[in-house]
Amino acid sequence: MLWVVLLATSATCFAIKFVGHSVPERWLANARLQRINTLIPIALLSALVIAEGLVTKTHIVLDHRLAGLAAAFAALFAKAPFPVVVIAAALTSAIVYHLH
Amino acid sequence: MTKATSATVRDALSVALTVGFYGVAFGAASVAAGFSVLQSCLFSLLTFTGASQFAAVGVVASGGAGLSAIAAAAMLGTRNALYGIQMAPLLNVRGLKRVAAAQITIDESTGVALAQAPRGTDAMRHGFWLTGTGVFIFWNVFTFLGAFGAKSLGNPASWGLDAAVPAAFLGLVWPRLATPFLRVVAASAMVFAVLVTPWLPAGLPIIASALVAVAFGWRER
Numbered sequence: 001m002l003w004v005v006l007l008a009t010s011a012t013c014f015a016i017k018f019v020g021h022s023v024p025e026r027w028l029a030n031a032r033l034q035r036i037n038t039l040i041p042i043a044l045l046s047a048l049v050i051a052e053g054l055v056t057k058t059h060i061v062l063d064h065r066l067a068g069l070a071a072a073f074a075a076l077f078a079k080a081p082f083p084v085v086v087i088a089a090a091l092t093s094a095i096v097y098h099l100h
Numbered sequence: 101m102t103k104a105t106s107a108t109v110r111d112a113l114s115v116a117l118t119v120g121f122y123g124v125a126f127g128a129a130s131v132a133a134g135f136s137v138l139q140s141c142l143f144s145l146l147t148f149t150g151a152s153q154f155a156a157v158g159v160v161a162s163g164g165a166g167l168s169a170i171a172a173a174a175m176l177g178t179r180n181a182l183y184g185i186q187m188a189p190l191l192n193v194r195g196l197k198r199v200a201a202a203q204i205t206i207d208e209s210t211g212v213a214l215a216q217a218p219r220g221t222d223a224m225r226h227g228f229w230l231t232g233t234g235v236f237i238f239w240n241v242f243t244f245l246g247a248f249g250a251k252s253l254g255n256p257a258s259w260g261l262d263a264a265v266p267a268a269f270l271g272l273v274w275p276r277l278a279t280p281f282l283r284v285v286a287a288s289a290m291v292f293a294v295l296v297t298p299w300l301p302a303g304l305p306i307i308a309s310a311l312v313a314v315a316f317g318w319r320e321r
Contacts, residue, residue, distance in 0.1 A: 001166050006139050008170045009156045010146035013177040017149075017202040020184020036317035037179055039285055040310055041151060044176055045273035046289035047309035048155060051162050053266030055297055055305075068263025069270065076274050083121045085271045086264045093263030 064100065068093030108216055108223045109230060115208050116234030119150070120242040125268040126153055127246025132256040132265065133161035140247035144240045149206050151272055152177045155306065158265065164303015172306050183210040190224055204232025285316045 053069045054060050071092035075085040123144065130140035135157060147153050152173035159169035184205045190213065191201050209232035216223040253259045277283045289312040293305045300308060 002135055002139060002160070005156055005160060005166045005169045006135070006143055006146075008166075009152065009173045010143070012170060012174045013147045013149050013152050013180070014203060016174065016177045017180045017184055017205045018199070020181035020205065021188045021198055021202045023181075023185065031320070032318065034182070035320070036314050037182060039282075039313035039317045040175055041179060042273055042276050042282060042285050043289040043309045043313040043316075044155065044172060044306060045151060045269050045276075046286040047293040047306045047312075048158050048172075048269040049266045049273070050290050050293035050297070051266075051303075051306050052158050052269060053263070054294065055162055055302075057163055058298060058300070058302055060294060060297055064257070064260075065263040065266060068260055069266055072263075072267035072270050076270065082118070082268075082271045083124075086125050086267050089267030090260030090264040092260070094258060094260035097257050097260065 064093045064096040067096040105223065105226060108212075108219065108226050111212050111215065112227055112230035112234050115212055115231055116238050119208055119235050120238030122150055122268070122272075123239040123242030124246035124249070125264060126150065126157075126239075127243040127248070128250035128256075128261050129154060129161070129246075129265045129268065130157045130243075131247045131250040132261045133157040135160075135247075137244070137247040137251055141240065141244050144243035147173070148203060148236065148239070149177050149180055150239070154265075154268060154272070158269070159303040159306060161265065162302050162306075164306070165301065168301075168303030168307055172303070175307065175310055179207075180205050183207075186210065187213065187228060190221060191228065201228075201232075204229075204236055206232070206235065208232075208235050281316075281321065285312065288312050288316070 053065050054062065068089035072085050072089035075088045126144065127140050130143060131137065143153050155176050156169045156173040159172050184202060187201065187205055187210060193201055209228050212231040213224045213228035216227040250261060256262050273286060277286055289309045292312050293309055296305045296308055
């Protein structure tokens with residue numbers, strides 16, 4: 001399954017890029033399509049924060065990861081660069097994990 | 101080398117290096133999701149669009165079906181088609197060069213190219229190729245380091261890797277939330293994901309959150 005995901009994801013993502021370089025500009029000029037398209041990364045990435053941070057299988061589970069997310073949130077508020085955000089989250093989460 | 105070109109090189113390199121660090125996070129996330137070091141590296145070489153890669157391994161990590169992983173990655177990748185439409189007339193390349201241009205058409209290469217507009221179309225072209233190839237090199241090197249490092253660390257939770265992944269997503273979405281409206285969209289998508297999680301198979305809430313984007317993007321505001 002992992003190989004299928006890897007190869008199918010790669011093929012699909014490349015096809016999407018190549019289509020952009022090959023179709024006439026007016027094909028994707030629809031204003032509504034463009035508005036939705038700019039919002040899709042925001043919606044999906046936000047949902048991924050929840051799915052990875054608060055979900056185990058199909059349940060909401062509040063555990064050490066939530067502490068890590070809180071640390072990431074604080075770091076982002078303090079305008080920390082990306083590596084600091086990720087490391088702060090990992091450290092906090094690991095500490096809470098080992099305290100349990 | 102003209103002054104404009106060296107400024108473009110500086111822009112491209114600083115972006116490429118910064119983005120490289122995301123590669124460490126991806127490599128670690130991919131290994132934590134169960135992919136091998138080789139598979140993680142192939143992801144970065146072949147898929148080469150960060151958010152989609154993170155999404156694919158994220159859905160797999162959350163126990164979602166393979167099809168959900170591919171669909172989530174594809175939806176996050178659609179913006180690259182819009183970038184391609186903007187870049188194609190500027191680059192004006194055919195054959196293998198167009199294949200290469202397509203593969204490095206991502207947020208960063210397009211962003212730097214567009215930012216060079218005041219320096220002229222030559223600078224835009226340079227910006228695109230330099231940033232694209234620069235990110236490609238650093239992203240792949242750092243993916244290997246992250247995947248290899250995570251592999252030797254062992255239990256992901258013990259090192260906080262399971263929290264590093266959602267933190268990486270938060271870090272990816274954060275710079276996009278420039279207006280109150282966009283912050284409302286993000287918050288709504290999070291609430292939506294929490295609400296539908298008990299009712300949908302693993303992985304599907306992520307794809308279903310595209311409905312939030314459709315709802316907010318339907319009308320002009």
